[in-house]
Amino acid sequence: MTVQLVSGLGINPQFAATDKVLGRSTAGAGAGEEIACTAAGRNIIAGTVPFMGKNKLINGNQQVWQRGTTFVPTTAGMYCSDRFLITPAGASLTEAGQEATAALVPPNLLSLYSLRLRGNASVTTVDIAQRIEAKNAAPLRQNCTFSFWLYSSGQAAAFKPKVLINTANVADVFTAVTNKLSQDQDDNTVGAWKKYTVTFDATAYANAEKGIEVVIRIPDGNLHDTDHYVYLSQLQLEAGAAATEFENKLYGETLRDCEFYCYKLGGRNAVELIGVGKTYSTTEAQLYAAIPQMRSQPVATFVGAAAGLSANNATNTYYAATSAGAAAYGPNGFVVYFTYATGAIFTAGHATQMYFNAATTYILLEAEL
Secondary structure, three states, rough: OOOOOOOOOOOOOOOOOOOOEEEOOOOOOOOEEEEEEHHHHHHHHHHOOOOOOOOOOOOOOOOOOOOOEEEEOOOOOOEEOOOOOOEEEOOOOEEEEEEEOOOHHHOOOOOOOEEEEEOOOOOOOEEEEEOOOOOOOHHHHOOEEEEEEEEEOOOOOOOOEEEEEEEEEEOEEEEEEEEEEEEEOOOOOOOOOOOEEEEEOOOOOOOOHOOOOEEEEEOOOOOOOOOOEHHHHHHHHEOOOOOOOOOOHHHHHHHHHHOEEEEHHHHOOOOOEEEEEEEEEOOEEEEEOOOOOOOOEEEEEEEHHHHHHEEEEOOOOOHHHEEEEEEEEOOOEEEEEOOOOOOOOOOOOOOOEEEEEOOOOEEEEEOOO
């Protein structure tokens, strides 16, 4: 049976045999027909019709990197590409970064980027994880399929990546988890891309409604040298017993999904306006800014030199800060602090305009799990 047309775009691939869809069961033009969802029909529909929002992992194609594009992940763990926590054991990696070389991105043309991991002496295993909060994890208590693409280079022999599925013991707290699945995959092919698929039944996973952690573990002996590389892209977790084509969301949609957990203000252009604040003394000013709702009250970090923050006075003269900071207030607002060391540059109680004057200065607000 060939389905030529299916009504609707947001179709869940979980079909019952008694369900019907509108389409054509034979090739060629003609009136629409009601087609029973036999096993063959369900497979065709699931593989050809985009199911909007099916991927429960955010930024699986590695296109959003708000914190930067090159990192040195330590054994404490570090978020690199948005939503992905990289944790090496034994020693820090030489590098984790965004890769755009065509040969180092999956060959199906659905991604522009991959996550690049470069090994280092004494590194043993390396975990690549995404944590799914309780509100999003609860609907996954069913058959699920995790898929991803992997490429490696520099290793003397193939290796078996491991997939782990963990559940949080306390809702949205992943400092203590319970492992529910630990499964070695088939050998990879060194120097070539390979797609992996893991199907598991989360129906009976205790505490799945409190949060799920999906982990790819690169086994010991495969990133213990600076000439060893691993690349990952198109990570997808979806409901159902079969992997479907990777859901490639618009960049803006993925960015907004990421900003629920990490929000970056500044750092994109040499000059970026923050907003209007108030002077509190002749040398101090503050600015309160509203941001889109985040998962929880974030931790605010002022990144870069204080001199990268400027504010103006009543004569519209701009001064660079000698010290600066930021603090979050609730899940949708934060304060920027501006201090000038000496001299009466402000009049207390006046309005002031603040902006970043360097692309290396920005404020990072993080509400990760």
